[in-house]
Amino acid sequence: MYDVMIVDDEAMVREGLKALISWEEYGFRVIDTARNGKEGFTKYRQLSPDLMIVDIRMPEVDGLSLIESIRAEDSAIHFIILSGHSDFNYAKKALGCQCDDYLLKPLDEDELIDSLKKVYGRITRHHQVHELVERVQEKQVEMVLTELLEGTPLSEIPIGKEHNFFATDYQVALVENRQDRLTKQLKRLIEEQEEGYVIPFPEYIVIVCKNRFLQKRGKDHRYHLFAKWLEEEELHACAGSKVVNLADIYESYQSAKRLYEKKFFVEKGRLFTADQLVDRSKPEAPEFSLESYADRLYYSIDIGNMEGCVAIIEELKNVVIVHLQEEKEIKVALFQLYSNILHQLVRSHPNMEGVLEPLVMNAGDIYQFEHLPGIMAFLTKQLKYVIDCMDNGQPDLLLRKMIALIHKDYAKNLRLETLASVFNYNRAYLGKLFKNYTGEYFNTYLDKVRIENGKRLLQKGYKVYEVAEKIGYANVDYFHRKFKKYVGVSPSTFRKRHDHLQVYHD
Numbered sequence: 001m002y003d004v005m006i007v008d009d010e011a012m013v014r015e016g017l018k019a020l021i022s023w024e025e026y027g028f029r030v031i032d033t034a035r036n037g038k039e040g041f042t043k044y045r046q047l048s049p050d051l052m053i054v055d056i057r058m059p060e061v062d063g064l065s066l067i068e069s070i071r072a073e074d075s076a077i078h079f080i081i082l083s084g085h086s087d088f089n090y091a092k093k094a095l096g097c098q099c100d101d102y103l104l105k106p107l108d109e110d111e112l113i114d115s116l117k118k119v120y121g122r123i124t125r126h127h128q129v130h131e132l133v134e135r136v137q138e139k140q141v142e143m144v145l146t147e148l149l150e151g152t153p154l155s156e157i158p159i160g161k162e163h164n165f166f167a168t169d170y171q172v173a174l175v176e177n178r179q180d181r182l183t184k185q186l187k188r189l190i191e192e193q194e195e196g197y198v199i200p201f202p203e204y205i206v207i208v209c210k211n212r213f214l215q216k217r218g219k220d221h222r223y224h225l226f227a228k229w230l231e232e233e234e235l236h237a238c239a240g241s242k243v244v245n246l247a248d249i250y251e252s253y254q255s256a257k258r259l260y261e262k263k264f265f266v267e268k269g270r271l272f273t274a275d276q277l278v279d280r281s282k283p284e285a286p287e288f289s290l291e292s293y294a295d296r297l298y299y300s301i302d303i304g305n306m307e308g309c310v311a312i313i314e315e316l317k318n319v320v321i322v323h324l325q326e327e328k329e330i331k332v333a334l335f336q337l338y339s340n341i342l343h344q345l346v347r348s349h350p351n352m353e354g355v356l357e358p359l360v361m362n363a364g365d366i367y368q369f370e371h372l373p374g375i376m377a378f379l380t381k382q383l384k385y386v387i388d389c390m391d392n393g394q395p396d397l398l399l400r401k402m403i404a405l406i407h408k409d410y411a412k413n414l415r416l417e418t419l420a421s422v423f424n425y426n427r428a429y430l431g432k433l434f435k436n437y438t439g440e441y442f443n444t445y446l447d448k449v450r451i452e453n454g455k456r457l458l459q460k461g462y463k464v465y466e467v468a469e470k471i472g473y474a475n476v477d478y479f480h481r482k483f484k485k486y487v488g489v490s491p492s493t494f495r496k497r498h499d500h501l502q503v504y505h506d
Helices: 011-020 037-047 063-071 088-096 109-149 180-191 221-233 246-260 290-302 306-323 327-348 350-361 363-368 372-389 397-409 416-423 427-438 442-459 464-470 476-487 491-505
Strands: 002-007 028-034 051-055 078-083 101-104 170-176 196-200 204-210 237-243
Touching: 002 011, 002 037, 011 028, 028 037, 037 051, 037 063, 051 063, 063 078, 078 109, 101 109, 109 196, 109 204, 109 246, 170 246, 180 196, 180 204, 180 221, 204 246, 237 246, 290 306, 290 327, 290 372, 290 397, 290 416, 306 327, 306 372, 306 416, 327 350, 327 363, 327 372, 350 363, 350 372, 363 372, 397 416, 397 427, 397 442, 416 427, 427 442, 442 464, 442 476, 442 491, 464 476, 464 491, 476 491
Parallel strands: 002 028, 002 051, 051 078, 078 101
Antiparallel strands: 170 204, 170 237, 196 204
């Protein structure tokens, strides 16, 4: 639909023309009218119509003067002249101003329709040619930039004078390419706003951004629209290094490609840069022990400490990034860790089997996630669900859970330092709380629980070294000293006495 403005000093003509025909039927719509040439020129600049129907004789500024003024700055607009006189000189001047037609008043409906059909065809052909030229220029721009991105020196690329690539700086961004519509949307967001150039590649869409566009962040409305679009589409996106010269966009592109290969480690829907990734070369990164993290998370769950779980999962994420290289390797490790935790919980909480079994069955969901933050969020959500299903709302929960944990897992390498880190407590403070609650120091309480269980095993006929191993003492001599300290006799003597009593009773 093309826009029409009617300019005539007679109100009856203006309104009569609007009602004379069904404009939409012929591809036009009347958007406004003007009473004279001066008002017509003002409204032309405001509305930019495709066609103006202009009376040739008007006060102040006549029709020909109006057309000459507009034509001086717009070669594409179309005109139909109206006149009450069949004057060859007027017609000659109108043709000189590149008018499309010269119609006499009173207007004949059929003549107007024929004239509109001609104008419609001319405007349509002009638009088609213009669009074709734009597409050719767009392809030429893509070809130049593609060659630069592939490493061709700028000096070897012919660039026409019609292409102005000048900018204060350049930065290449890569956006995940899933559908053709994404390229079209990005062109509207970036190219039409003259913020850069958009080039579709098979795996991703390349954006060559200009003039610090990606540094504007929250300060710029257009960047806000781009960021919102990324979030709504849930796309992977990254930005390479910023360069000053057009010839150097290859370097920015290469740095962006290296980042894109690490997209698994970052969340979708946000543009990420190199400084947002954990440095894999950090020497202070702790060693990665799957069993250690599984145990710490298990203990945190067992005592209802969700804050501890969150802290451990965040630490685990950073350690995984440093120590494991491939997506598949990471998913296998986290699947094993999650399964380990769930199976420990099933063994230690048989009453919760109905809650835990479905989680065990669905542990493989980890492999469906496209990025590491999604997996960590999944683990956090699942562990919170488990904790919520356990009765954890009673007083003195932490200390009672610690005691229950000791009685259940005395054979494991339980240490106050480990539990303090799980609870996010200071070691000395937690030890003091434990002493006030139980009347015993942590290690003393643990030793006594182990010795009581050792006595039970000795009475069942286990050998001393077997008992030591089963109750958590790796060194038999150390077990011997502890046993004698709390029982008053050595393990072997205790075992012999029990054997003697057993024979006596028999």
